[in-house]
Amino acid sequence: MKKNHVVWHKVNVNRQDRNHLNNHKSGLLWFTGLSASGKSTIAHSVEKQLFKRGFRTYVLDGDNVRHGINSNLGFSREDRKENLRRIAEVSMLFVDAGILVLAAFISPYKADREYIRKQFEGDNFLEIYVKCPVEECEKRDPKGQYKKARAGIIKNYTGVSAPYEEPENPDLILDTEKKPLKESVDAVIDLLAERGYL
Amino acid sequence: MKKNHVVWHKVNVNRQDRNHLNNHKSGLLWFTGLSASGKSTIAHSVEKQLFKRGFRTYVLDGDNVRHGINSNLGFSREDRKENLRRIAEVSMLFVDAGILVLAAFISPYKADREYIRKQFEGDNFLEIYVKCPVEECEKRDPKGQYKKARAGIIKNYTGVSAPYEEPENPDLILDTEKKPLKESVDAVIDLLAERGYL
Numbered sequence: 001m002k003k004n005h006v007v008w009h010k011v012n013v014n015r016q017d018r019n020h021l022n023n024h025k026s027g028l029l030w031f032t033g034l035s036a037s038g039k040s041t042i043a044h045s046v047e048k049q050l051f052k053r054g055f056r057t058y059v060l061d062g063d064n065v066r067h068g069i070n071s072n073l074g075f076s077r078e079d080r081k082e083n084l085r086r087i088a089e090v091s092m093l094f095v096d097a098g099i100l101v102l103a104a105f106i107s108p109y110k111a112d113r114e115y116i117r118k119q120f121e122g123d124n125f126l127e128i129y130v131k132c133p134v135e136e137c138e139k140r141d142p143k144g145q146y147k148k149a150r151a152g153i154i155k156n157y158t159g160v161s162a163p164y165e166e167p168e169n170p171d172l173i174l175d176t177e178k179k180p181l182k183e184s185v186d187a188v189i190d191l192l193a194e195r196g197y198l
Numbered sequence: 199m200k201k202n203h204v205v206w207h208k209v210n211v212n213r214q215d216r217n218h219l220n221n222h223k224s225g226l227l228w229f230t231g232l233s234a235s236g237k238s239t240i241a242h243s244v245e246k247q248l249f250k251r252g253f254r255t256y257v258l259d260g261d262n263v264r265h266g267i268n269s270n271l272g273f274s275r276e277d278r279k280e281n282l283r284r285i286a287e288v289s290m291l292f293v294d295a296g297i298l299v300l301a302a303f304i305s306p307y308k309a310d311r312e313y314i315r316k317q318f319e320g321d322n323f324l325e326i327y328v329k330c331p332v333e334e335c336e337k338r339d340p341k342g343q344y345k346k347a348r349a350g351i352i353k354n355y356t357g358v359s360a361p362y363e364e365p366e367n368p369d370l371i372l373d374t375e376k377k378p379l380k381e382s383v384d385a386v387i388d389l390l391a392e393r394g395y396l
Contacts, residue, residue, distance in 0.1 A: 047210075048210070058291070086267055092266065093266070
C-alpha cells in the first residue's frame, strides 16, 4: 500500500496536464475598483465570451464568496485581509485545476493586492483596474449602499468612509464612466491574447 | 450601465452550461476514513482514470487545503467544523464551475458529513467510506503520526484519542485492508457509471 501510494502520487494529474486538456493556460484575472464600478459585470461578460470559445473559466465575486466561504467575516481591516487571503487560496486551487479565474473584488488596499500577486507566477496574474469616479458609482448605486454609507448607516465604506488605493501599475485600466461595456470586454480579451491565453 | 448589468447577469454561464461543455455532471465524491486508510491515494487514482476519459476533476485533500485556505485552523472540535465548512464551500464553487470534486478528508463526525451532504442536491454528493482497521492504519503510518498520537505528542488524534463515527449508509464502502488499490478504483468508477456520471 505504501509503495502504491508513492507510485500513484508521482502520476498525479497536474496543472500542466489540465492546461493541455483545456487547450489554454489557467490564471487569475483580478478586477479591482469601487463598488458599482462595473467589475462583476465586466467579469461575467468576459466569461461569456470565453465560454463561447470553449474556455474553462469561473467568476469569483461578492455574490458567491461573501455569502459562502467568507460568510463569517466582516469589513474590519483584519477581516478584509482574511477575506482576500481566502479568495487567493481558492483562486490558487482553481488555477491548479486548470481554470481561468475572473475575480471581482473591491480590494482597496495595495498591500492585499500585492500579497495576492505574489502567490502567482508572473504570467498567471493580471491586475485590471476598473476605474470610475466615486460620484458616478454613487449615481448607479444598484444596492443603495452608497446612500447608506453617506448616511452613516454603513461604516467603513470604500470611497466614502474608507480609502481606495489606486493601482500604480495595473496590467489594464478600464474607464467605465466614459466607455461602454463592450469596449471594456474587448480590451480584456485583447489583453488575454497579448499575454498568450488565447 | 444598470440596464447592461441586469441584462448580462441574466446570461451568466451556469453549471448546466458547464456540464454540457464538459460532457459530464459535476458533483462531490466524499472520501471519509481514518488517516492512512488510503483516501487520497484512491482519490488521485480515480482522478487519473477520469482524466484519461477527458473529465474535469479536482482532488481536495489535506495536502492542498490544510496548508492553504485552512492553514489558520487547528484540530479542536470547533476548528474541525470550520475546516469542513470551508471545504464544503470550496467544493460548492468547484461543482458550480462544472468540476467533479474528489474530496479526501478524515471527517470523523457524522454531523459534519451530514452538513456537507445537505449543501448538495441528492445526486451531486456521494459518500465513500474508506474502511480500514486502525491497527492496519497504524502499521502503515506513513507520516509517523499514529506513533506520535500513541505517545501523546499529538492530541485528539482520530482513531487513537478522538472518535471516528462510521458512516451508517454510505454510497460505497471500500475495504482497503484486504482489497488492492485497483479494486477500489474500479468500484468508484462503477459507482459513477451507476449514478449517471459516465
